[in-house]
Amino acid sequence: MKVLVAVKRVVDYNVKVRAKPDGSDVDLNNVKMAINPFCEIAVEEAVRLKEAGTASEVIAVSIGDKSCQEQIRTALALGADRGIQVDVENGVEPLVVAKLLKGVIDKEQPQLVILGKQSIDGDNNQTGQMLGALANMPQGTFASEVVVDGDKVSVTREVDGGLQTVRLSLPAIVTTDLRLNEPRYASLPNIMKAKKKQLDVYSAEDLGVTVRRHVSQVKVAPPAERQEGIKVADVDELVDKLKNEAKVIS
Amino acid sequence: MSTLVIAEHDNNSLKASTLNTVAAAQALGGDIDILVAGANCDAAAAAAAAVPGIGKVLLADNAAYEHQLAENVSLLIAEAAANYDNILAPATVSCKNIMPRVAALLDVGQISDIIAVDSADTFQRPIYAGNVIATVQSADAKKVITVRTTAYDGVPAEGGSAAIEALDSVHDAGLSTFVGEEVAESDRPELTSADVVISGGRGMQNGENFKLLEGIADKLNAAIGASRAAVDAGFVPNDMQVGQTGKIVAPDLYIAVGISGAIQHLAGMKDSKVIVAINKDEDAPIFQVADYGLVADLFEALPELESKI
Ligand SMILES: Cc1cc2nc3c(=O)[nH]c(=O)nc-3n(C[C@H](O)[C@H](O)[C@H](O)COP(=O)(O)OP(=O)(O)OC[C@H]3O[C@@H](n4cnc5c(N)ncnc54)[C@H](O)[C@@H]3O)c2cc1C
Ligand SMILES: Nc1ncnc2c1ncn2[C@@H]1O[C@H](COP(=O)(O)O)[C@@H](O)[C@H]1O
Numbered sequence: 377m378k379v380l381v382a383v384k385r386v387v388d389y390n391v392k393v394r395a396k397p398d399g400s401d402v403d404l405n406n407v408k409m410a411i412n413p414f415c416e417i418a419v420e421e422a423v424r425l426k427e428a429g430t431a432s433e434v435i436a437v438s439i440g441d442k443s444c445q446e447q448i449r450t451a452l453a454l455g456a457d458r459g460i461q462v463d464v465e466n467g468v469e470p471l472v473v474a475k476l477l478k479g480v481i482d483k484e485q486p487q488l489v490i491l492g493k494q495s496i497d498g499d500n501n502q503t504g505q506m507l508g509a510l511a512n513m514p515q516g517t518f519a520s521e522v523v524v525d526g527d528k529v530s531v532t533r534e535v536d537g538g539l540q541t542v543r544l545s546l547p548a549i550v551t552t553d554l555r556l557n558e559p560r561y562a563s564l565p566n567i568m569k570a571k572k573k574q575l576d577v578y579s580a581e582d583l584g585v586t587v588r589r590h591v592s593q594v595k596v597a598p599p600a601e602r603q604e605g606i607k608v609a610d611v612d613e614l615v616d617k618l619k620n621e622a623k624v625i626s
Numbered sequence: 627m628s629t630l631v632i633a634e635h636d637n638n639s640l641k642a643s644t645l646n647t648v649a650a651a652q653a654l655g656g657d658i659d660i661l662v663a664g665a666n667c668d669a670a671a672a673a674a675a676a677v678p679g680i681g682k683v684l685l686a687d688n689a690a691y692e693h694q695l696a697e698n699v700s701l702l703i704a705e706a707a708a709n710y711d712n713i714l715a716p717a718t719v720s721c722k723n724i725m726p727r728v729a730a731l732l733d734v735g736q737i738s739d740i741i742a743v744d745s746a747d748t749f750q751r752p753i754y755a756g757n758v759i760a761t762v763q764s765a766d767a768k769k770v771i772t773v774r775t776t777a778y779d780g781v782p783a784e785g786g787s788a789a790i791e792a793l794d795s796v797h798d799a800g801l802s803t804f805v806g807e808e809v810a811e812s813d814r815p816e817l818t819s820a821d822v823v824i825s826g827g828r829g830m831q832n833g834e835n836f837k838l839l840e841g842i843a844d845k846l847n848a849a850i851g852a853s854r855a856a857v858d859a860g861f862v863p864n865d866m867q868v869g870q871t872g873k874i875v876a877p878d879l880y881i882a883v884g885i886s887g888a889i890q891h892l893a894g895m896k897d898s899k900v901i902v903a904i905n906k907d908e909d910a911p912i913f914q915v916a917d918y919g920l921v922a923d924l925f926e927a928l929p930e931l932e933s934k935i
Contacts, residue, residue: 392889402754534719535719539864554857592762606918606919611931624822
């Protein structure tokens with residue numbers, strides 16, 4: 377079966393992003409970009425399915441301007457077979473991303489589509505679920521285990537209070553949580569090989585989708601600052617402060 | 627303007643997050659109804675009807691909704707949405723699973739995790755792990771919104787007597803089935819609504835050592851949380867993870883023990899009223915957000931703290 381993986385180009389998770397002083401947007405000048413960590417877990421899961429003989433082909437798709445080809449190449453170096461870039465301006469919102477991914481699904485007919493649960497830039501946590509609705513596929517979100525079995529997939533999900541297992545008919549959507557797997561590092565030979573793998577570029581029109589804005593960003597601002605705290609000398613001072621100054625324990 | 631609030635419940639009682647969400651709906655203004663979808667959930671509907679200021683409670687009681695399967699519940703909510711301008715749900719794991727599906731069915735964007743309502747179409751929400759607060763405006767006539775529960779004090783649970791109206795339509799997409807769950811029972815308060823939270827990180831070294839936190843939690847009636855590192859290492863279960871991609875908490879008192887203070891962890895707790903950090907590394911970033919920092923070995927500090935509170 378074919379597996380489609382959606383990978384997003386985002387600011388590296390180690391970068392502490394700030395609002396520009398004029399509040400027009402976040403300051404992304406010269407910051408390191410990377411594949412969204414949850415998408416990396418998605419690629420790893422797809423590649424493991426291929427290594428186990430369950431998947432026949434792994435296709436990595438990213439939606440954005442040409443720069444996201446870098447993240448597609450990263451996915452190819454991790455073991456994806458070929459890539460698709462949907463060439464649109466950066467920052468397209470989840471509903472539109474989901475519509476474009478639905479367009480790719482219509483062309484490729486994958487049995488499993490794996491996405492990250494959340495982009496670490498927009499913190500939306502929407503795209504996989506939206507795609508499920510648009511494609512009329514079931515979804516196993518926040519997955520910590522994925523087991524394909526015939527025309528079904530069992531997904532163990534990280535939920536409030538613990539873990540839940542659901543069984544879905546294929547084709548299905550999976551979104552990854554942190555404990556699904558530990559992604560490998562790409563080896564140098566695989567990075568070289570990835571440069572030669574097929575990468576197709578589609579436009580939104582090719583996929584029959586009109587890009588539009590449902591939600592737009594008006595401005596950005598830094599969060600409220602916390603007042604600077606103090607260091608206490610020992611446990612006695614800590615208890616005293618909590619009782620008599622902060623009054624949070626009695 | 628009219629708003630439908632999606633109740634979070636366990637078929638018997640409402641979760642506190644529902645009351646926070648009603649508070650956000652009040653910030654929007656207009657009429658507020660609550661939808662309770664579940665199975666044998668009369669008691670939860672009765673609890674929703676007792677929330678003051680509610681117009682009516684829509685009750686969808688069917689086996690198809692028992693486990694909140696998104697494929698089924700999203701169809702129900704999308705249908706009920708016809709009569710409302712806004713659909714609001716708490717940004718809990720369950721509603722995060724369902725609501726984007728509703729938005730896509732309605733062909734509208736979703737606004738996740740709002741922390742403030744500026745006007746009927748403009749909202750504030752944290753992005754980039756809470757390092758930036760974005761003001762966003764919706765162009766959709768119908769708005770699908772999830773609410774960061776820590777940003778709103780819950781409305782009272784008692785005092786109202788709304789009518790309960792049964793919804794008869796049954797939506798079973800037939801795409802998914804519930805197999806089972808492993809849910810840890812705990813007598814402690816819920817992590818996201820506790821007044822006191824004490825969390826352990828990699829510095830705890832193993833799951834056994836979390837007992838050192840339990841004694842203190844017992845005395846303070848606290849919930850116990852953890853960093854991602856502690857969960858990944860298998861010290862404690864996943865639902866204890868506090869942070870950008872775990873649970874968001876904002877208790878009166880948050881005690882971080884053996885946690886370095888990565889931005890992803892801070893994203894989940896830095897709105898707590900009072901923060902205490904116990905860490906043996908005086909340069910640990912957690913001290914930058916702590917009101918009271920104690921540079922100490924946790925294995926010495928915790929037993930002493932337990933004996934002195
Ligand atoms: C996509 C993504 C999402 C993430 N989401 C989250 C999230 O939601 N929540 C989260 O927490 N993290 C998250 N992380 C991980 C985060 O980046 C950090 O790796 C993690 O928070 C570190 O956990 P820690 O502080 O327990 O461990 P460490 O950073 O290893 O810190 C351990 C601390 O314990 C102290 N210590 C050790 N021994 C003792 C002792 N005996 N006494 C006192 N102090 C001691 C050390 O000085 C150190 O400061 C995420 C990362 C990524 C990439
Ligand atoms: N521009 C994009 N290109 C490819 N995949 C995306 C894009 N945006 C979101 N996704 C996928 O959707 C997941 C969840 O993103 P979000 O809904 O934005 O939090 C990501 O982890 C990706 O797998």
